[in-house]
Amino acid sequence: MYEPPKMEYKCVAGLLDTELLFKVIADSRVFKSPEELDLMRHVADLSSQSHVYTMRESKPGMTEWQQEAMFNHYSYFYFGCRIAGYTAICACGPNAATLHYGHAGAPNDFTIKDGDMCLLDMGSEYHCYGADITCSFPVSSTKKFTEKQRIVYTAVLEAQLSVYEILAPGVSWVDCHRAAEKAILENMMKAGLVVLADAKDVEELIEKRVGAVFMPHGLGHFIGIDTHDVGGYLEGHPKRHEGPGLSKLRTARIMQENMCLTVEPGCYFIDCVIDDALADPNKAKHLVADKIAEFRGTGGVRLEDVLAITADGCVNYTNCPRTIDEVECVIGGGKWPPAQDVEPRLRRKFLVK
Secondary structure, eight states: OOOOOOOOOOOOTTSOOHHHHHHHHHHHHHBOOHHHHHHHHHHHHHHHHHHHHHHHHOOTTOBHHHHHHHHHHHHHHHHOOOSBSSOOEEEEGGGGGSTTTTSTTSOSOOBOOTTEEEEEEEOBEETTEEOOEEEEEEESTTOSOOHHHHHHHHHHHHHHHHHHHHOSTTOBHHHHHHHHHHHHHHHHHHTTSBOOTTOSSHHHHHHTTOHHHHOOSOSOOBOSSSSSOSOTTOTTSOOOOOSTTGGGOSOOOBOOTTBEEEEOOEEEOOHHHHHHHHTSHHHHTTBOHHHHHTTTTSOEEEOBEEEEEOSSSEEEOOOOOOSHHHHHHHHTTOOSSOSSOSOGGGOOTTOOO
8 A cells, every 4th residue: 555755744933924824825816816806707707697687587476595506507607617606695685685695594475566675785706716796676577666765775886886886996995885875875865864954964974984984894804805805904004993884894994906805785774773873963964764665674775896996997707787777688688798888987897798
């Protein structure tokens, strides 16, 4: 029987600086090489195609686990993605108000009702690199958004667009988060759910953390070998901020070229968060309780894209339908990808084939 040669390993104190090595390796994962960027673009594109298939095939009466199964099947059957990057979140109707739905305690087991909004957060993994994409869309016999769904969806889409407008090297990720909050609050004001009261402008509402009532999580995260990749709070970079929403940010770094991140604003109606805000006099005076009550139980909306920072801005690797017209076209059986990109502000450079 073959026996491998015996090897002796010695650890010599002082020759390996593990603290320094950690920083170097973690930071190297924040920045992607050209080859890594090509791979990230590929896995985001195939995940986008799997999302589109799942959107088209979702029907009232299906279960959330069937949506998860459709996505995983399409990714594996057509693109060879044997595993997913993470456990799928298929949150329909009121379940979309649970931010990390889909785990063992809430295992995508709800039956979709006609008219429900679905929030599907799913991503494939390819050669150890993963995508993280969220689409929100209505499942109904009409194939259309309701008026309330349009209000919330528009708020989140405009939050994404506001981030892409400023996202570039030298920009603080915290400022991007605040830009998303501003767009959501402005839309909530238009719909009558939020008022300035004694505040002079929306910026003051952001300082009071009113935006976190509707978006209690951080804007996004680094992505690559892990879905929530490392390097967010390394020594020598901005520290974690305090306060609702801001404390949930997975990084506060200043953007640099070749970083790869997700941008995932959301607007939700979470009973416990709303109740806490209404019990806080500093926040309650800016919230119209009766109007907000009309949206309770509807869940929420999140849109999540994978993108990279370029020398002069950013490029979006996610090729999913995002405008309301695009979403209604796809769930109605229309062509995708489109012949023309009607919303260039989304930075979907690779959308039109």
